[in-house]
Amino acid sequence: MPRTALNAVSRSTFATVLLGAVAACSSSGEQVYTRQNQAASALATMVMEAEAQSPAKVDKIYAAENELHAACAPLREMASRRMAGEWVGLDTRLVAYTSLDRCESETQRVEDFIRFDNPTVARTYLSPVYAPSARK
Numbered sequence: 001m002p003r004t005a006l007n008a009v010s011r012s013t014f015a016t017v018l019l020g021a022v023a024a025c026s027s028s029g030e031q032v033y034t035r036q037n038q039a040a041s042a043l044a045t046m047v048m049e050a051e052a053q054s055p056a057k058v059d060k061i062y063a064a065e066n067e068l069h070a071a072c073a074p075l076r077e078m079a080s081r082r083m084a085g086e087w088v089g090l091d092t093r094l095v096a097y098t099s100l101d102r103c104e105s106e107t108q109r110v111e112d113f114i115r116f117d118n119p120t121v122a123r124t125y126l127s128p129v130y131a132p133s134a135r136k
Contacts, residue, residue, distance in 0.1 A: 027098070033072075039126065046121055075099055
């Protein structure tokens with residue numbers, strides 16, 4: 001097979017696999033985005049309460065928030081662009097897809113922190129049961 005034909009087949013196969021992975025990312029990505037958004041809202045509430053009641057906790061809460069935002073930045077960027085009606089290219093989708101595991105893991109860590117530190121806020125903001133995504 002000439003090299004150009006092999007390249008065409010390889011590119012076609014790669015594009016098909018890549019588009020399938022990105023499409024699969026959509027529903028699990030939305031679930032992870034929703035959970036991390038709920039966790040970020042819970043942390044914001046915890047900051048307001050801690051500033052009034054326990055200022056020593058504020059730095060821990062901000063650190064958790066910063067870690068969550070860093071881990072989920074690609075997913076948050078893609079969601080923000082989609083909500084603004086902007087076109088989201090394949091490169092942005094791929095970066096968001098590859099960040100899902102890290103974002104989901106950090107979201108779980110933050111949810112555990114919230115449940116331990118402030119069960120009342122956890123009951124208000126977080127889903128009652130953690131169900132890891134079936135992406136794998």
